[in-house]
Amino acid sequence: MKNFCLFLYLISFMAACDSKTTSENQAKQQSGDVTLVIHGGAGTIRKENMSPEKEAAYHAAMKQALNVGYAILDEGGTSVDAVIAAIKVMEDSPLFNAGRGAVFTNEGKNELDASIMDGRTLMAGAVAGVTNVKNPITAAHAVMTKSQHVMLTGRGAEQFAEEQGLEIVDPSYFFDSTRYKHLLRLQEKEKNSGGLSVVQLSEDPFVKGSKFGTVGAVALDKSGNIAAGTSTGGMTNKRYGRVGDAPIIGAGTYANNATCGISATGWGEYFIRLSVAHDIAAMMEYAHLSIDEAADSVIMKKLTTLGGDGGVVGLDQQGNITMKFNSDGMYRGYIKERGAAKTFIYKDDP
Amino acid sequence: MKNFCLFLYLISFMAACDSKTTSENQAKQQSGDVTLVIHGGAGTIRKENMSPEKEAAYHAAMKQALNVGYAILDEGGTSVDAVIAAIKVMEDSPLFNAGRGAVFTNEGKNELDASIMDGRTLMAGAVAGVTNVKNPITAAHAVMTKSQHVMLTGRGAEQFAEEQGLEIVDPSYFFDSTRYKHLLRLQEKEKNSGGLSVVQLSEDPFVKGSKFGTVGAVALDKSGNIAAGTSTGGMTNKRYGRVGDAPIIGAGTYANNATCGISATGWGEYFIRLSVAHDIAAMMEYAHLSIDEAADSVIMKKLTTLGGDGGVVGLDQQGNITMKFNSDGMYRGYIKERGAAKTFIYKDDP
Numbered sequence: 001m002k003n004f005c006l007f008l009y010l011i012s013f014m015a016a017c018d019s020k021t022t023s024e025n026q027a028k029q030q031s032g033d034v035t036l037v038i039h040g041g042a043g044t045i046r047k048e049n050m051s052p053e054k055e056a057a058y059h060a061a062m063k064q065a066l067n068v069g070y071a072i073l074d075e076g077g078t079s080v081d082a083v084i085a086a087i088k089v090m091e092d093s094p095l096f097n098a099g100r101g102a103v104f105t106n107e108g109k110n111e112l113d114a115s116i117m118d119g120r121t122l123m124a125g126a127v128a129g130v131t132n133v134k135n136p137i138t139a140a141h142a143v144m145t146k147s148q149h150v151m152l153t154g155r156g157a158e159q160f161a162e163e164q165g166l167e168i169v170d171p172s173y174f175f176d177s178t179r180y181k182h183l184l185r186l187q188e189k190e191k192n193s194g195g196l197s198v199v200q201l202s203e204d205p206f207v208k209g210s211k212f213g214t215v216g217a218v219a220l221d222k223s224g225n226i227a228a229g230t231s232t233g234g235m236t237n238k239r240y241g242r243v244g245d246a247p248i249i250g251a252g253t254y255a256n257n258a259t260c261g262i263s264a265t266g267w268g269e270y271f272i273r274l275s276v277a278h279d280i281a282a283m284m285e286y287a288h289l290s291i292d293e294a295a296d297s298v299i300m301k302k303l304t305t306l307g308g309d310g311g312v313v314g315l316d317q318q319g320n321i322t323m324k325f326n327s328d329g330m331y332r333g334y335i336k337e338r339g340a341a342k343t344f345i346y347k348d349d350p
Numbered sequence: 351m352k353n354f355c356l357f358l359y360l361i362s363f364m365a366a367c368d369s370k371t372t373s374e375n376q377a378k379q380q381s382g383d384v385t386l387v388i389h390g391g392a393g394t395i396r397k398e399n400m401s402p403e404k405e406a407a408y409h410a411a412m413k414q415a416l417n418v419g420y421a422i423l424d425e426g427g428t429s430v431d432a433v434i435a436a437i438k439v440m441e442d443s444p445l446f447n448a449g450r451g452a453v454f455t456n457e458g459k460n461e462l463d464a465s466i467m468d469g470r471t472l473m474a475g476a477v478a479g480v481t482n483v484k485n486p487i488t489a490a491h492a493v494m495t496k497s498q499h500v501m502l503t504g505r506g507a508e509q510f511a512e513e514q515g516l517e518i519v520d521p522s523y524f525f526d527s528t529r530y531k532h533l534l535r536l537q538e539k540e541k542n543s544g545g546l547s548v549v550q551l552s553e554d555p556f557v558k559g560s561k562f563g564t565v566g567a568v569a570l571d572k573s574g575n576i577a578a579g580t581s582t583g584g585m586t587n588k589r590y591g592r593v594g595d596a597p598i599i600g601a602g603t604y605a606n607n608a609t610c611g612i613s614a615t616g617w618g619e620y621f622i623r624l625s626v627a628h629d630i631a632a633m634m635e636y637a638h639l640s641i642d643e644a645a646d647s648v649i650m651k652k653l654t655t656l657g658g659d660g661g662v663v664g665l666d667q668q669g670n671i672t673m674k675f676n677s678d679g680m681y682r683g684y685i686k687e688r689g690a691a692k693t694f695i696y697k698d699d700p
Contacts, residue, residue, distance in 0.1 A: 156590035156591025250625035254625070279632060
């Protein structure tokens with residue numbers, strides 16, 4: 001058993017190694033077709049609250065993210081670039097709680113978090129609490145590739161993004177009146193709660209009663225390299241510089257060629273307490289579960305037992321995907337084998 | 351194999367559960383004697399640079415932290431309270447890079463990070479980038495017990511600590527002229543580096559050439575409950591709101607009665623990329639390694655292969671401890687079975 005574990009570590013580090021010899025060839029031999037899987041948030045997403053037009057808008061936005069990312073993979077681009085491209089589409093859409101569609105903090109600001117990880121090198125980058133970076137996922141990528149650090153926060157992270165020449169916007173770029181009204185409603189509720197703090201998952205600005213948060217993508221490229229990324233606007237009415245799981249490597253995002261790439265969405269505190277993304281990878285590495293079995297164990301058993309809501313998407317080096325959640329719905333989809341983009345919303349979607 | 355894993359999950363959740371029935375009795379039956387293990391940072395710590403007086407000062411400070419924490423355990427107090435008490439002693443000492451002895455950021459500030467986790471409930475709390483909380487570990491504890499969140503950052507975390515009535519100090523409380531001179535030396539070096547950013551582990555203000563960082567403690571109490579905590583001043587000359595592994599649950603700190611408690615110290619970025627603390631727990635849970643075997647695999651193989659420096663201390667529910675590091679030294683020690691506090695500094699210490 002232990003010897004087998006040691007063998008797995010060796011494989012892991014050969015794959016993670018920078019040298020372009022055995023490890024890359026081996027990766028190519030082992031890898032499946034290029035594959036991309038995304039999510040646009042898990043939560044209270046119910047068919048009875050959704051109009052056909054809104055459903056269509058969500059499917060269209062997800063298909064666009066998938067097609068843009070998959071084109072990069074199909075042309076021989078890297079999994080890291082595909083993840084960034086897919087997430088940027090969702091950050092630029094007002095439909096999702098990330099980038100443009102971010103929810104409001106207690107102070108009426110939009111504070112954005114994002115992270116990315118490269119499964120080949122185990123390099124990672126994350127930003128938390130940025131208010132003026134148009135695409136937080138690009139800031140996370142710059143941290144990974146242009147700094148000695150993994151995680152930068154607040155004004156410091158913004159300054160770094162500015163120095164790296166990333167697109168900076170006025171914070172009003174993130175203002176959305178429907179999401180702002182949601183904040184005001186929550187604060188009214190809080191006033192009547194006898195001092196209890198009320199935070200909530202993002203409420204869909206277009207769909208009554210719908211709550212969800214966070215976008216993410218996981219990709220497998222032609223070289224057999226896996227990457228994963230996650231981006232979020234956090235929770236409505238969050239305060240005190242609260243950070244959820246999205247920028248936490250091991251909780252909201254993890255990638256290792258030897259096991260899998262994972263991006264999570266849901267009530268972030270539970271995902272941090274369980275190290276959800278890393279736990280799925282560890283279950284594959286040490287208990288030899290498949291990615292879908294591992295995701296099922298962590299989301300449907302551990303997370304559910306602890307009382308947490310949400311889900312993950314992920315894939316392994318053979319292109320096997322997982323899209324597992326314990327909430328009513330999760331915006332999600334994938335492309336593989338040059339097929340059409342397949343997208344889903346509710347629990348019972350085929 | 352899979353059935354055995356499911357069995358382990360069940361045990362895990364029974365232990366993590368809030369109910370005071372089977373799980374707590376089981377914990378008591380399974381648990382060893384109360385035990386406390388601490389570290390005061392790992393890094394370049396060499397005997398040839400150390401005077402007998404300085405050695406004695408470090409041993410004395412660690413023994414004080416151990417004795418204060420162990421007294422709580424011996425009197426039937428909780429592992430959480432013992433961890434806080436031991437860490438507060440080290441935060442209050444100028445010898446360690448945490449609290450009072452924190453190093454300086456590029457802007458000449460002291461930005462402190464800390465985290466704590468309760469292995470019985472899997473509750474956790476963390477603060478990052480606080481500048482005026484005397485004992486950051488108490489702020490992490492308040493986040494765990496008094497908020498809905500796990501991680502608070504920057505000014506928001508300070509505001510929360512103030513509202514919770516924690517001891518607030520003027521930032522000048524953390525000023526230490528020797529550590530400040532280290533910052534100025536690094537910045538001089540940076541000027542001559544052609545634009546390369548130079549960050550370093552904390553340099554010992556009293557011992558030439560000595561570099562290390564972070565303090566931590568892991569405890570097992572009479573009820574068989576494990577807790578772990580970590581506190582740091584980060585790296586000298588850090589900028590951009592950089593956050594290391596100390597406040598990251600799963601990287602610098604993890605605790606679960608079903609496996610172990612871990613507190614890490616070293617070059618934080620590597621510890622985040624490997625989810626070090628959670629990986630040790632996962633290796634125990636899924637590959638059935640002992641705590642010492644698991645810590646050895648992660649620190650001496652994975653971390654070393656990736657090029658990272660540092661170490662961990664930890665213990666399991668039977669009171670087995672680990673103190674594993676791949677650097678020249680690690681300030682470390684433990685008490686168990688009502689014995690005297692045992693403390694160590696160098697690699698070759700018995």
